[in-house]
Amino acid sequence: MGNTINAIIKKYNGDETRLMDILLDVQTELGFINDWTVEQISKSLDIPQVEILQTLSFYHFFHREPRGKYTIYLNDSVVSNFYGKEEIKKVFEEELGIKTGQVTPDGLIGLFETACIGMSDQEPAALINEHPFPSLTPDKVKNIVKLMKEKKSIEDIKGNKYGEGNNSHYLMRSLVNNNIREKGAVIFSDYTPGEAVKKIVKELSSTDVIEELKKSYLRGRGGAGFPTGLKWEIARKAKGDIKYIFCNADEGEPGTFKDRVILTELPKLVFEGMIIAGYAVGAKYGILYLRNEYRYMKNYLEHVLQEMREEGLLGSFINGKKGFDFDIRIQCGAGAYVCGEESALIESAEGKRGEPRDRPPFPVESGYLNKPTVVNNVETFCTAVKIILNGAEWYNKMGTKESKGTKVLSISGDCERPGIYELEWGFSVNDILKKAGAKTQDVLAVQVGGPSGNCISEKEFNRILAYEDLSTGGSLIIISKKRDLIKDVVLNFQHFFKEESCGSCVPCRTLTVIYEKIIKKIVDGKGTKSDIDNLLSWAAFMKNNRCGLGQTAANPTISTIKNFRQLYEEKVKGNIELFNPDFDENSAIKDYMEVVNKK
């Protein structure tokens, strides 16, 4: 085992900033990372054990005790629950004879839950040894458990009904479907890899590229909407000999899965965008930060990178141009939503806990390894390529005044056609409901932009999706009237934020716990009217958190109280304000009675 660990560390040249990769590889080899392993890694890297432990304990896919030869992570997202996750969980538990959170006594199979794995268009889904198993049914689960008990390989368990497109590529062999419902003019239009790189080498200087992007008004597609051209320009002007381009594929916002599909079908478009960014900024290194849930794509993506090296699109002298050197590596995460925040993502890529940094300095000035770093969303890089190919003018003809071009949307929830829709900016929520096959009269609410976004009611279905009106990173979850909004959606989201808070800022660390607790209390019919008022008033404290996660972590509650207050009031109706209905004296003295009666 010591040799295995040393070999892995050698692979990464004993570089402690590659601790994430080292831990991921060690866990893949040994199954788990115990104290002994930590000690070995600490000795080999010559860093204190505590530095390894703090990274190890931060990410929920790392574990310090065995979780089975087969490890099942059942998706606990809202949409997964809509589509019958509880039943699937019950069948798993019955077939395995264990509870969720346990491993079978023979150590063969472990059953756990995890937050959204980016399969909201094909729920309920699970990851088994990092391979996605979407659209689970009780029969499928029984068969999977049977094959696991027969100790079949994961390939045998998957079977051969692979998804369409590159999902069936021999290096992926995934059961996932793309569900591309509508292709737009930017991302999913015709594309020949390498053309944009050829064009810049021939015709455009690095400042030309930035000017073109600025003219296009392209704004970041991760949700915050920062102008991309400006970001690249600042990074270009930033002092530093070494600069980095990061692609943020840590798509953790529940209900979002567009990056999964783009990376599956158009990886070269993403990588070409990174190359162009490298050219514009003067960076020679690119890193794709891939969320652990998408690690099943890693071999395939590595293969694509290798192809691009062979085609002369990566490496030195790109397209024969002297000084145009750029290469990309893939950095996998290990399960942490907060790593989607750019500075947390950088910390994570440096092998540390994914805690957001204080800003300023911004990553464009001091990012990865304290060098100027551009972090952009998968979709942003793709869009940049098309703008370079077709020009800012072409791009500006699409969309609205402040939102140019198209947006790739992840539509899920209670509708007939969940999946990926690339639409020109300026569509209303009603348009989307129609396209996705959801009847407006059946829809209670739409969660726009994931839990950190906004939960809107019928009154706002005519609002326009655009940076100037209803801004979104692209996820819409449709919630029908048959759902109990507070129980099925808000409680799940508040639980999610409690789990995913990095714990650095006090309001986020404590209030995420309290929000979940009070929502649970209201769901249990024990809330009071002042609970509702308190939930609203505490939101002000959340604005003091350092990062976007913390600042928006109360949004599921706040936006539903604002838009669906009557649902809350129905649940607290009749409860007396002066004496907390949630406190039950008999159950509070139960432990004591058991102790004294035992004697």
Place this chain on the structure above:
Amino acid sequence: MPNKKKIIATTSLAGCFGCHMSFLDIDERILDLIELVEFNKSPINDIKKFTKHCDIGIIEGGCCNDENVHVLKEFRKNCDILISLGECAIMGGLPALRNGIPLSECLEEAYLNGPTVKDANPRKIIPNDPDIPKILNKVYPCHEIVKIDYFLPGCPPRADLIWNALYALVVGNEMLIPYEVLKYD
């Protein structure tokens, strides 16, 4: 006097009486206070039972046993305004350090296994007389049991903070909160 005096009640639940001591640190202002208010049930005057409805109830300490709960509920019934005074009332304070440990372990350590008791309790008795209060599974802050209207933080809250708050409540002014009375270093 044109206005009727406000009536105040106080109690110490799972606290150390430090908050009451701090209350007494208002020093000579107690003479001003007594012009403004009348005390009912309180350890200060040793009135054990409510004899009339009160305007303001001041609670020190959280709830660690069922008697604390009963007293707190009685205060809620008999007072228009309840104030949680100090860390223990607001968050459970030091007694709540046991909240992470199962109650059975706490009691066994306190009565059976602790170094000072293990030879002194040969019959291995954990006190269970029906007359003594029953210990709760954890220490609760007061607002988790009844509605609390105001919170005065500190361990203990400074006399000036208590005075300012009471004075403001009694005369109906806005409360003064200068930085000095809310800093804790």
